Every structure is written in C-alpha cells, then in structure tokens.
Amino acid sequence: MSDLRKDPITGRWVIIATERAKRPQDFPRDAPALTTAFDPFLEGNEDKTPPEILAYREPHTHPNKPGWRVRVVPNKFPALKIEGTLDKRGEGIYDLMHGVGAHEVIIECPHLETSMARLPVENIREVLWVYRDRLVDLKRDPRLVHGLVFKNKGAAAGASLAHSHSQLIVTPVVPISVWEEMTGALEFYNYRGRCIYCDIMQQELATGTRIVLDTPAFVVFCPFAARFPFECWIMPKHHSSHFENIPRQSIEELGSVLKNVLGKLELALDDPPYNYIIHTAPFDTKEIPHYHWHIEIIPRLTRIAGFEWGSGFYINTVLPEKAAAFLREVDTEASHGQLTA
Amino acid sequence: MSDLRKDPITGRWVIIATERAKRPQDFPRDAPALTTAFDPFLEGNEDKTPPEILAYREPHTHPNKPGWRVRVVPNKFPALKIEGTLDKRGEGIYDLMHGVGAHEVIIECPHLETSMARLPVENIREVLWVYRDRLVDLKRDPRLVHGLVFKNKGAAAGASLAHSHSQLIVTPVVPISVWEEMTGALEFYNYRGRCIYCDIMQQELATGTRIVLDTPAFVVFCPFAARFPFECWIMPKHHSSHFENIPRQSIEELGSVLKNVLGKLELALDDPPYNYIIHTAPFDTKEIPHYHWHIEIIPRLTRIAGFEWGSGFYINTVLPEKAAAFLREVDTEASHGQLTA
Numbered sequence: 001m002s003d004l005r006k007d008p009i010t011g012r013w014v015i016i017a018t019e020r021a022k023r024p025q026d027f028p029r030d031a032p033a034l035t036t037a038f039d040p041f042l043e044g045n046e047d048k049t050p051p052e053i054l055a056y057r058e059p060h061t062h063p064n065k066p067g068w069r070v071r072v073v074p075n076k077f078p079a080l081k082i083e084g085t086l087d088k089r090g091e092g093i094y095d096l097m098h099g100v101g102a103h104e105v106i107i108e109c110p111h112l113e114t115s116m117a118r119l120p121v122e123n124i125r126e127v128l129w130v131y132r133d134r135l136v137d138l139k140r141d142p143r144l145v146h147g148l149v150f151k152n153k154g155a156a157a158g159a160s161l162a163h164s165h166s167q168l169i170v171t172p173v174v175p176i177s178v179w180e181e182m183t184g185a186l187e188f189y190n191y192r193g194r195c196i197y198c199d200i201m202q203q204e205l206a207t208g209t210r211i212v213l214d215t216p217a218f219v220v221f222c223p224f225a226a227r228f229p230f231e232c233w234i235m236p237k238h239h240s241s242h243f244e245n246i247p248r249q250s251i252e253e254l255g256s257v258l259k260n261v262l263g264k265l266e267l268a269l270d271d272p273p274y275n276y277i278i279h280t281a282p283f284d285t286k287e288i289p290h291y292h293w294h295i296e297i298i299p300r301l302t303r304i305a306g307f308e309w310g311s312g313f314y315i316n317t318v319l320p321e322k323a324a325a326f327l328r329e330v331d332t333e334a335s336h337g338q339l340t341a
Numbered sequence: 342m343s344d345l346r347k348d349p350i351t352g353r354w355v356i357i358a359t360e361r362a363k364r365p366q367d368f369p370r371d372a373p374a375l376t377t378a379f380d381p382f383l384e385g386n387e388d389k390t391p392p393e394i395l396a397y398r399e400p401h402t403h404p405n406k407p408g409w410r411v412r413v414v415p416n417k418f419p420a421l422k423i424e425g426t427l428d429k430r431g432e433g434i435y436d437l438m439h440g441v442g443a444h445e446v447i448i449e450c451p452h453l454e455t456s457m458a459r460l461p462v463e464n465i466r467e468v469l470w471v472y473r474d475r476l477v478d479l480k481r482d483p484r485l486v487h488g489l490v491f492k493n494k495g496a497a498a499g500a501s502l503a504h505s506h507s508q509l510i511v512t513p514v515v516p517i518s519v520w521e522e523m524t525g526a527l528e529f530y531n532y533r534g535r536c537i538y539c540d541i542m543q544q545e546l547a548t549g550t551r552i553v554l555d556t557p558a559f560v561v562f563c564p565f566a567a568r569f570p571f572e573c574w575i576m577p578k579h580h581s582s583h584f585e586n587i588p589r590q591s592i593e594e595l596g597s598v599l600k601n602v603l604g605k606l607e608l609a610l611d612d613p614p615y616n617y618i619i620h621t622a623p624f625d626t627k628e629i630p631h632y633h634w635h636i637e638i639i640p641r642l643t644r645i646a647g648f649e650w651g652s653g654f655y656i657n658t659v660l661p662e663k664a665a666a667f668l669r670e671v672d673t674e675a676s677h678g679q680l681t682a
Contacts, residue, residue, distance in 0.1 A: 005565055006566055007564070007566040008541065008566075009522055009526055009541075012568075012653055012654075014566040014567065015654060015656045015657065016657050016660060016661075017656050017658055018660055079656045091565075092544045092548075093537075093540050094565045094566070148648060148652050150646075150651050151647055152646045155644075157644075157647070158645065158646020158647065159646075167648070169648050169652070171652070171654065175651070176653035176654070177652050177653035180351050180653070181350055184350040184351050184352060188349070188350075203435075224346055224432075225349075225353070225435070276647065278651075279651065296650075296651070303497070303498075303499045304499065304645065305493045305616060306491030306492055307489060307510050309491075309637075310489050310491050310616075310619075310620065311489050311516030311517070312353055312516050312518035313353075313354055313356060313510075313512065313517070313518075314353075314355045314356070315355075315420045316358070319357060
C-alpha cells in the first residue's frame, strides 16, 4: 500500500507509491515513443486490463467482453487504492496516512485512436458522462474528498499508452493546487461578493482579444496570465462549482466545444502533447458561490526548468492574445477530412 | 520588453517574454541533445556572449578576454531586463508590470566540462562566491525583491547548453513558491516559536534514515515528503535565512558538500538530468528567525503529467529512506578517477 506524506512547510502532499518502485538504474532517460504494437485498451483485449468498473455497452453484451463504447478500469499500477483505512498518524513533525483513494482509467473508444479530437462528438459526450458518473459514485465514499479528472496525451505529457484515454484520481485530502484556487476565489468573494471566475469571464467577453470560442453555454479563452504557450481554459457561462452537477444539455454542448478546441490545438500545433484537467470543487461542499468549475488545457511544448520549480513563476514566450487570435482562425471544419481521417 | 502578469485567482506571476517569441510551428517537440560542437562559454569565445558583469580572473587579464575562472554574463535571451521602470498597472481585474529584473548566467569553468561534480572543489567554491557576490550586488536595487539561483543540468532539466553553468533570475515580486514557503514557516514559528527547518533537521539527525551526508556545518537528506525520486536537500546547521549572509568558512565546506552530493547522484543515477535551486529569503528582510535557506536538488527522472499539474500532488516511486540509504553508500572517493576524468 502506498502512503500519503505531507510536506510540513508548504502543506503539499506526496504519494509515495512503493509498489511502483524501481531500482535507480531503471528510470527511462527519455520519454519512450508510444508504441501501438500491443494495445491493451483495444476491444477484444478486455482481459488485459483489471476488471471494468463501468462501461457504456451495446444491449446484450457482457462486462469485460466486447461491445462497449467507453470503458472504465482501475489503473493497473495505481497510485492509490480503494481498500483499507486511512490510518492518519504522525511521525514527530511529519504527517502521513495510507494511500486510500481511487485511480481509474477511462478508455475513450474501443478502437485504436490516439486523438480525442478525432472521435465522433457523440463519443466525446459519452466520455464526459462517464467522468460525471464516476465522480457521483466516488463522492459517496466518506473517506474521499476530491476527484481529479485529467488527460495525458503524448509521451511528453506523461502518457504511457497511445490509445486515447483519460484518468481519474480521487484523494482523501484536498490537493494543494485546488486548495490554493479555492482560497484565492474565496478571498475575492469575501471582498467583492462575486465569483472571480464569473468576473474574469465577463471581462474576457467584453475585451474579446483572448477569446478562442464563444458558444451559448461556454467560453474558451487563453488566460491573461497563461503559464504555457497556447494554454486554453474552457469555462461554463452559468455559475457552478461542481463539474458533476453539469446539466445534460451542457454536456452535449461541452462535447462539441472540447472536440473543437482540441482539434484547433492539433491543427495549430501539429498534434502536440498536452494535458487537460477538470478543476472542480471538493466533494465535501454543496454548490458554493465562490468557486467555478472549468477545464484547463495545457499544450506541453516547453520544458519546466529550475526557475519554474524554484519560483512557481512561468516564462511564456507566446502572448495569450496572439495565441487566441491564432486559434480563432484555425478552422477545424475546413480540415474535417484531416481530423476525422 | 517582457511583462509580468498576475493570475488573479492564485496570485501566481507569469513572465510573458515576447522577445523570445516563436511562431507556433517553431517549438521543438523533443529536447534536443545538447551539442558541444560550438561552445560560446569556452575561454576564448568571450565575444560570443554579452559583455561580462563579473569575472574571477588571473592578475593582469582584461574583461571579456581569456584568463577568467568563473564568469557572469547577462542571459542572451533574458526573461527580465534591468533597464526601465516597473510601471505597475491594472487592466480591469488583472495586474501587470514591466519585466524589470535580472537574468544572468554563471559560467562555472573556462573549459568544456558538463558536470559540476567533476570540477575541482576550489572551482565550485568560487561559483558559490559568485552567487553570493551577485546577490549582494543586486539586492541594492530597490526595485528588486528576490533572487533565485538555479542550475539546469541536461536537456531534460531545461538546459540548452552543455557547458556547466547556472543562472540567476532576480524578480521585482516575491515568487509564489517562495511566498508559500515563507508563509508556512511563519505559521509554524508563530505557533511554536521555533524555525520549522531547524526542527526538521533535528528530527532528521535523530532518525538518521533519510540522512545522505552529515558534516560539521551542513546536513544533506532526502526529505520526508520528497516529490521526486532521489530529491536531496542541503541545509546549513546554523540558522540563517539569507544565503548571501553565508560565512566564508561555510562556503568552503558547502563547496565540498555540493561536489560530494552531485557526485553521488551522478554515480548512482548514471549522470541524470537535474535541477538545483537555492531557496533563500527575499531581499526586503534582514535575518529572520522563521526562514532557513537551503538548496534543493531534484533529479529529473520522471515526467510531470496532468495529475501533478492539476493537483500539486506528486507521485514518488522511490521511498526517501531507500534513496538516502542508496546515496549514503555511493563512494565518490573510490570513484575519484571516474569523477575527475
């Protein structure tokens, strides 16, 4: 079982996942190219993954057999496991607990497709439904307080398999980055009585220069203080703190928006490695007025060096206004053939 | 001129360095291997860098000519520049200012050596003296509030040149990571009346399991909540908040300690890419009782993926106790030939 350890200075938690342990000499020096020679996520290879937790299936098909459209399985090398007790304890100045939680893989399609943007929009909508269903289910476990849905696309973004997939890690403590966002947003709310994300969105829509996409229920923009070239945030126009409370109609629209934005990034940056992360409020609150769920997409074009590690400062070489203008112009419809090929 | 922009939610600053701007298609997809074909840092190539700011030289040699041992030049592609005014201003909800600051390169030796651990210890001591001298000098500029000394070793750690060098970025705002450390340490101090780093060090010395090196004035250990496999912290035993206040005798000892630890990491992990960062208090305070300068060394063996970006959580696959035990055993003396070859 892994342990969660807390840095006593910053309050940041670390997962010490000894079951993933390697000998020092075993670390790969460079990101290996993602092989597609064998694909454990392929329809027909259901026995090559741990048994499924959830799958959207065709009628009359059976668990862990072909016939699924989107499938969720436990991570084969989980950072956290659902079994056991937290056993929170101290060691002198230090705090630690058992690595209780969930680490799941969302296999987004039954065939080998590496790009989510090339999946049919109905498929992407079902992936979003799966995110919601898994969060709603795991939220009922009183030991767990936060769920992080994320995607690693490409080796440089941390993916180890090419087949389009995303992951969900549910933790027994609120991650420090979520905590920092919540705290910053609460301070603003206490001072102004408004949601800072709503204010940001309003200013972005008024200014227009950083907008990538504007649909009835969503805005996509390059944030004013983007850390990375071509970083994009997808934000729902209607205030809501919890992604899992998303209405059905918004999921439909979000599917189209996500396909469009990822398609734009792929065309603009020649199929870049990227991460996206759903930022959503912890499980232990109901809808709150000061936090606003959103999705952050970060193309991984540049390397993080010592300055970034030491300072939390980022150096971005592309003006967010320039990136947004560029992405606005990218026409994924005109390149439909390329994206669906 | 670059701009500093502040994320209104978290308070994190970003440097938008447009002079380094690239077209989207210009981003390198993988870290290029570090070429040594042409080395602008070599003795004799002084005209291939901007004019020197400081150099430790042999008697009767001239600035920007051969005869130096350690040399400091402005970064050719600086993130921040010393000229101009801050011009702090708002744009609606957003804050920004001009990118005033310093971005310097410390060339650690006149010949082509890629490994700091292989430099003679006297050479390393002079590099440390240069760090101190530059901090003391830049501290006098009232616009600047913090100096971050760091090293990127190897392409995967963000280096673009193979010749052993480090960098100094001095900023007009306190970086958020420094702020978080200072705040956490102050909270502990307010509650317990002691420096948290002193307490940590005391517990580490008493436990012993995470100690890598223990010398009269310094302790090197793998931190309890290490984010990365083989992460090591070098901490002075005598409490001090500012690196630049280091006494002469400690610099002598720190030179040996740094050479030893970097040598251990190189031997243990087969010359890994790494960063080190000097964590030190901002310029605008005198010695303070709650902060304690130290050096964090992070081998860059694993990739940062979506989970880490979204959560601030890290997954470390090597027990810090195991890493420390391994590093304790590595004998850099026995491998003297290899390290000095």
